[in-house]
Amino acid sequence: MDDRQMIQEIEKLKKEKNIKIFAHNYQNFEVQKIADYTGDSFYLSKLAGEVECDEIVFCGVRFMAETAKIMCSDKKVVLPVEDAECPMAHMVKPEEVLAFKKEHPDFKVVSYVNTTTELKAVSDVCVTSSVAEKVINNMDAQNILFIPDMNLADYISKNVSGKNIVSWNGYCPVHDKVRKEEIFAMRKEHSGYEVLVHPECRREVLQEADFVGSTSAIINYARNSNAPGFIIGTETGVLHALRAENPEKEYELLSASLICYNMKKTTLRDVYDAVSGNGGLVIELDEELAEKARKSLDEMIRLSH
Numbered sequence: 001m002d003d004r005q006m007i008q009e010i011e012k013l014k015k016e017k018n019i020k021i022f023a024h025n026y027q028n029f030e031v032q033k034i035a036d037y038t039g040d041s042f043y044l045s046k047l048a049g050e051v052e053c054d055e056i057v058f059c060g061v062r063f064m065a066e067t068a069k070i071m072c073s074d075k076k077v078v079l080p081v082e083d084a085e086c087p088m089a090h091m092v093k094p095e096e097v098l099a100f101k102k103e104h105p106d107f108k109v110v111s112y113v114n115t116t117t118e119l120k121a122v123s124d125v126c127v128t129s130s131v132a133e134k135v136i137n138n139m140d141a142q143n144i145l146f147i148p149d150m151n152l153a154d155y156i157s158k159n160v161s162g163k164n165i166v167s168w169n170g171y172c173p174v175h176d177k178v179r180k181e182e183i184f185a186m187r188k189e190h191s192g193y194e195v196l197v198h199p200e201c202r203r204e205v206l207q208e209a210d211f212v213g214s215t216s217a218i219i220n221y222a223r224n225s226n227a228p229g230f231i232i233g234t235e236t237g238v239l240h241a242l243r244a245e246n247p248e249k250e251y252e253l254l255s256a257s258l259i260c261y262n263m264k265k266t267t268l269r270d271v272y273d274a275v276s277g278n279g280g281l282v283i284e285l286d287e288e289l290a291e292k293a294r295k296s297l298d299e300m301i302r303l304s305h
C-alpha cells in the first residue's frame with residue numbers, strides 16, 4: 001500500500017470507528033498532516049477530556065498518551081509506537097520525590113507534564129511550559145520543588161516573584177544540547193531574523209534570544225511579528241505549523257541537534273496500524289494511580305485560568 005492509499009484507509013477507518021488522531025507539534029510532517037488535532041502538550045491534554053470520540057490515537061511520546069488517558073478514562077487511547085519515550089520523563093523517580101516531601105513538608109511539588117503517571121500522582125500540580133509561570137504564580141505555596149527539568153525551572157524562577165523554587169536536575173536531551181554560539185552564527189547568516197527559543201534550552205541560550213516560549217507561544221509570536229524570518233530554537237517538527245500558518249515568512253532551525261528521535265519514531269504506517277487495531281500500545285492505567293495523577297492535571301487547569 002502506498003502513502004496515498006494509506007491516508008485514504010486511515011480517513012475511512014477514523015470515520016467508521018469514531019477515532020480522532022492527536023499529533024504533537026514535534027511529530028513527522030506526514031503524521032501532523034493526517035491528524036485531527038495538532039498542538040502542544042497543554043492544548044492536547046485539555047482537549048482529550050473535551051473531544052467527542054470513542055478512541056484517540058495519540059501520536060507523541062508515552063507520557064502524552066498517558067496524560068490523554070488520565071483526562072478521558074472512558075475512551076480508548078492508543079500510542080502508535082510502544083517505545084516512543086521521553087527520556088526526561090524518567091529522570092526522577094517517585095520514591096525520590098516522596099523522600100524529598102518527607103524531609104521538606106513545607107514544599108509543594110510541581111511536575112512538568114513531561115513526567116510519568118506515577119510522578120504526576122505524587123505531585124501537587126502539573127504544568128506545561130505554556131502555563132507554568134501562571135500556575136506557579138497562582139499557587140499559595142511559597143516553597144516549590146520543580147521536577148524534572150532544571151532549565152525550565154531556572155527560566156520560571158526568573159519570571160515569578162516571591163517563590164523559592166528548588167529544581168531537580170533533569171533536562172531535555174534535545175533542547176539542552178543547543179549552545180549560544182549557534183545563535184551568534186545564525187544571526188550573522190540571517191540578519192534581521194528573530195531568534196525564538198523554547199525554555200527547555202539552557203540559560204545561556206535563552207539570554208541571547210528575542211523571545212522565549214512554549215511551542216504554541218512561538219507559533220503565536222511568529223504570527224504577530226513583522227520580522228521577515230525566524231531562527232527557531234525548538235524541535236524541528238514545529239516548522240510544519242509555522243510554514244503552514246505563515247508561508248510568506250522564512251524559518252531556519254537554530255541547531256541541527258533539535259531533532260527528537262523519540263518523537264520521530266511514529267510513521268504514517270504506524271498510524272495506519274494503530275487506527276486499524278493492528279499495532280501500537282493500548283494505554284491501561286491503574287485506576288487509583290490515574291485518579292491521583294488527574295488531580296494534579298485538574299489543578300493545572302484550575303490555576304491556569
Ligand code: SF4
Binds near residue numbers: 089173
Ligand atoms: S523534545 Fe525533549 S522533552 Fe520533548 S519528548 Fe523529546 S526528549 Fe522529551
